[in-house]
Amino acid sequence: MPVQQIQLLKPYYNVDSTSLTSNCELVQDGYIDEFGAFHKRAGYELFCDLGTNRDVTGVYWSEIENKLVAVSNGQTFLVNDKFGAFTDITGDSLNLDVRVNFVEKRYGGVNYLFMVANSIPVFTNYATNTQILSATSTPPLTGTGSPPSNCTHLIQFYSYLIGNQKGDMAWKFSYPGNPFQWDAADSYDITSQENVEGIYKGSSSFLVCSKSTLDIWGNSRSFTDPFLSPVKAEYAQIGLASPYASVVIDGNKMIFLDKTRRLVMLQGTSYMNMGLPINKEIQNLGTVDDAIAFNIAIDGKQFLILNFQQEKKTFVYDYVSQSFYKWSNYNEETATRSLFRANCYTYCSDWNKHIIGDISNGKLYSMDTDNHSDAGDTINAEIITGHINYGSDAILKQPKKVYARIKRGVGKESDRTKAPRILIRHRDQNGSWSTFKEVNLGSIGDTEFRVVLYSSCKSYYTRQYHIKMPDASQFVLSGIWEEF
Numbered sequence: 001m002p003v004q005q006i007q008l009l010k011p012y013y014n015v016d017s018t019s020l021t022s023n024c025e026l027v028q029d030g031y032i033d034e035f036g037a038f039h040k041r042a043g044y045e046l047f048c049d050l051g052t053n054r055d056v057t058g059v060y061w062s063e064i065e066n067k068l069v070a071v072s073n074g075q076t077f078l079v080n081d082k083f084g085a086f087t088d089i090t091g092d093s094l095n096l097d098v099r100v101n102f103v104e105k106r107y108g109g110v111n112y113l114f115m116v117a118n119s120i121p122v123f124t125n126y127a128t129n130t131q132i133l134s135a136t137s138t139p140p141l142t143g144t145g146s147p148p149s150n151c152t153h154l155i156q157f158y159s160y161l162i163g164n165q166k167g168d169m170a171w172k173f174s175y176p177g178n179p180f181q182w183d184a185a186d187s188y189d190i191t192s193q194e195n196v197e198g199i200y201k202g203s204s205s206f207l208v209c210s211k212s213t214l215d216i217w218g219n220s221r222s223f224t225d226p227f228l229s230p231v232k233a234e235y236a237q238i239g240l241a242s243p244y245a246s247v248v249i250d251g252n253k254m255i256f257l258d259k260t261r262r263l264v265m266l267q268g269t270s271y272m273n274m275g276l277p278i279n280k281e282i283q284n285l286g287t288v289d290d291a292i293a294f295n296i297a298i299d300g301k302q303f304l305i306l307n308f309q310q311e312k313k314t315f316v317y318d319y320v321s322q323s324f325y326k327w328s329n330y331n332e333e334t335a336t337r338s339l340f341r342a343n344c345y346t347y348c349s350d351w352n353k354h355i356i357g358d359i360s361n362g363k364l365y366s367m368d369t370d371n372h373s374d375a376g377d378t379i380n381a382e383i384i385t386g387h388i389n390y391g392s393d394a395i396l397k398q399p400k401k402v403y404a405r406i407k408r409g410v411g412k413e414s415d416r417t418k419a420p421r422i423l424i425r426h427r428d429q430n431g432s433w434s435t436f437k438e439v440n441l442g443s444i445g446d447t448e449f450r451v452v453l454y455s456s457c458k459s460y461y462t463r464q465y466h467i468k469m470p471d472a473s474q475f476v477l478s479g480i481w482e483e484f
Contacts, residue, residue, distance in 0.1 A: 010323035020386035048084030056357025058100030091129030145184035203251030
């Protein structure tokens with residue numbers, strides 16, 4: 001075998017790492033593209049500081065108003081332009097440290113943004129301060145009933161607003177076309193007679209979920225009885241592990257953690273266990289009750305972010321390659337990793353900005369592939385290959401050299417004239433790691449991508465490589481080859 005390419009296949013965490021040969025053991029703070037190249041993930045820079053020094057519990061971009069809304073410390077902020085100028089439009093506050101659910105609804109020729117955070121709906125028309133929906137709000141609450149008082153999830157389905165009431169098995173809906181009218185008789189109970197944990201909208205149906213039951217509901221086209229559930233309690237075995245660890249994609253697919261801590265996808269009336277490569281890691285966590293999920297779409301890729309806040313771990317699903325990775329915030333002083341700092345995300349299309357809200361400091365960041373640090377903090381992307389054996393542990397291999405194709409000549413983020421470097425080490429037969437070796441990636445303009453990683457090598461039966469990018473610079477590892 002004169003030359004052999006080392007496979008960088010998607011990581012698989014559900015088995016013992018000694019079983020891996022072609023699949024990677026770890027992809028940290030990066031992703032593997034469609035051609036098998038490893039990329040360092042996008043970093044971010046400060047967009048604006050809301051001044052709350054608390055978690056940003058929600059961000060929302062209005063395509064109609066071309067404005068960004070952010071919530072932190074129970075306060076609502078209107079960001080007016082792409083430079084981050086904002087106004088505090090808080091009249092009535094939302095609850096602290098509770099994720100915010102947004103619904104935009106047009107009524108009477110005016111766009112209203114409704115928000116819930118274990119609360120009665122709070123709304124704004126983007127020009128006035130926030131108000132609790134009540135008989136004294138403008139517009140006022142009408143009808144014979146009231147909106148849900150401890151609402152955690154609010155959706156718009158056809159012309160209705162639909163919301164749950166935490167701690168109650170009932171869910172309520174507004175008068176069709178009028179989000180300010182709520183009548184006493186307009187509610188249903190979940191089939192299992194359990195408390196409703198969340199409500200999620202699809203393209204032609206919506207889900208009402210408890211900890212052990214998922215009901216699928218649709219439009220009955222009857223004014224007096226507007227909703228029906230043709231499939232009730234069909235998925236009793238896959239209730240929710242966390243009400244905020246759920247996303248809907250492509251209009252008709254719901255991805256969530258079920259009660260057994262599996263990551264599953266529900267599409268129509270069928271579901272699949274999509275978390276096989278990662279379920280073991282999730283099930284071994286101490287708690288998942290506080291898990292949250294949201295999507296990030298950037299640079300032609302779409303990722304599902306799964307944050308486990310108490311455990312300080314972030315798992316990431318790549319929709320394109322169907323792979324799982326680990327992302328983090330890296331502390332260079334202590335050389336430790338913690339939770340990825342994005343607590344929520346939205347894309348501001350008119351500004352072409354990807355905005356994330358921080359987990360604790362009240363800041364909004366702009367995420368971009370041209371940013372190679374996390375607002376100045378090291379990203380420290382790394383990849384660990386499987387135990388390479390080219391089909392057999394019984395044959396002794398003696399490579400002469402190890403080569404790689406790596407993007408070079410881009411400089412460091414802080415000083416483009418300085419050459420970034422990577423660190424590489426290896427181990428044989430799952431033994432002790434060698435000392436990290438530094439490999440220079442060239443100054444600006446030195447774009448030759450063929451790099452010699454090792455010019456002489458010991459023999460091995462199985463070998464594993466560990467590569468890190470500790471510098472604030474772009475990093476693309478397109479392949480590794482051993483010459484025999």
